[in-house]
Amino acid sequence: MSTTFDMDWGSIREPGSGGNVDFMKLVNGPNVMRIVGKPSLIEVHWEKAADGSTKKIICPGAGCPICKAGHAPNSRYQVKVIDRGEKEEIKIKVLEQGPTVFNAIKTFAMEPEYGDPTKYDIKIKKDGAGRETKYNVVASPKKVNLTDEERQAIEDSKSLEEINKPKTIEEIQTMGLEILMGSMADLGDLGGSDIDPENLSDDDWNNLWFLKLKTRLVNYQPCFYNTMNIMLKNIFYLYIILKKFNEG
Numbered sequence: 292m293s294t295t296f297d298m299d300w301g302s303i304r305e306p307g308s309g310g311n312v313d314f315m316k317l318v319n320g321p322n323v324m325r326i327v328g329k330p331s332l333i334e335v336h337w338e339k340a341a342d343g344s345t346k347k348i349i350c351p352g353a354g355c356p357i358c359k360a361g362h363a364p365n366s367r368y369q370v371k372v373i374d375r376g377e378k379e380e381i382k383i384k385v386l387e388q389g390p391t392v393f394n395a396i397k398t399f400a401m402e403p404e405y406g407d408p409t410k411y412d413i414k415i416k417k418d419g420a421g422r423e424t425k426y427n428v429v430a431s432p433k434k435v436n437l438t439d440e441e442r443q444a445i446e447d448s449k450s451l452e453e454i455n456k457p458k459t460i461e462e463i464q465t466m467g468l469e470i471l472m473g474s475m476a477d478l479g480d481l482g483g484s485d486i487d488p489e490n491l492s493d494d495d496w497n498n499l500w501f502l503k504l505k506t507r508l509v510n511y512q513p514c515f516y517n518t519m520n521i522m523l524k525n526i527f528y529l530y531i532i533l534k535k536f537n538e539g
C-alpha cells in the first residue's frame with residue numbers, strides 16, 4: 292500500500308481486506324487480460340458444508356484434516372492479471388484455471404516470437420459450460436508496455452501468497468464441513484478399546500476419542516451441541532451393545 296493522506300472515510304478498508312483482489316470470472320466469448328505475475332500452483336479442496344454450501348479450502352499441507360479424511364486436493368494454477376474488460380479502473384484479478392488454459396499460455400510463453408506473457412495481452416475465448424467448456428487462448432501480436440498506474444496497481448495488490456493463506460487446522464475443523472463432522476466410520480476407531488458396557492459411566496464417555504469431535508461440534512454450533520451429544524452417546528451405546536452381541 293502506498294501512503295495516502297486526507298482520505299475519504301469511505302475508503303477506509305475493512306479489517307483483513309487490504310488490497311482486495313477479485314477472481315477473474317471468465318464469461319462466454321472473449322476475455323482479454325494482461326498477465327502481470329508469475330504462475331502459482333495451489334492445492335484446493337472443494338468441500339460441502341453442513342449448511343449445504345460448498346466451501347473452497349486451501350490445503351494447508353501437512354496435517355490437513357481433509358486430506359486425512361481421504362479427500363485429495365485439486366491442483367489449480369493462479370496468476371495475477373489486469374482485466375482489460377474493466378474500462379473504468381485498473382483491476383488486478385486472479386486468473387485461476389486448471390492445466391488446459393495454463394498450458395495454452397505456456398505455449399506462447401515458450402515461443403520466442405512471444406516470450407514473457409507479461410508483455411502482451413491474451414484473449415481467452417470461453418465456449419460452453421460445465422464439463423463441456425472449451426477454452427481457446429490467443430495472444431495479441433502487439434507488445435505494449437504497462438503504464439505507471441498499472442505498475443502501481445500491481446504493486447498495491449495483495450500477493451498470491453496472501454490471497455491463498457491457508458486457514459489453520461483448527462479453523463478448518465470448525466468450518467462445519469461434512470467430511471469432518473464425524474461419521475459411522477469414526478466409530479470404528481473404538482475397535483481396540485476395552486470398555487465394559489455394564490459399567491459404562493459418563494466419565495468413560497467424556498474421556499473418549501469422541502472428545503475431539505465433540506470439541507469441533509462445540510466450536511461449530513454451540514446450540515447444536517447438547518442434541519448432538521445425546522445422539523452420539525446413544526450411537527455409542529448401540530455400538531457397544533452390537534459389539535458384545537457379535538462377540539457373544
Ligand SMILES: [Zn+2]
Binds near residue numbers: 350351357359
Ligand atoms: Zn488437504
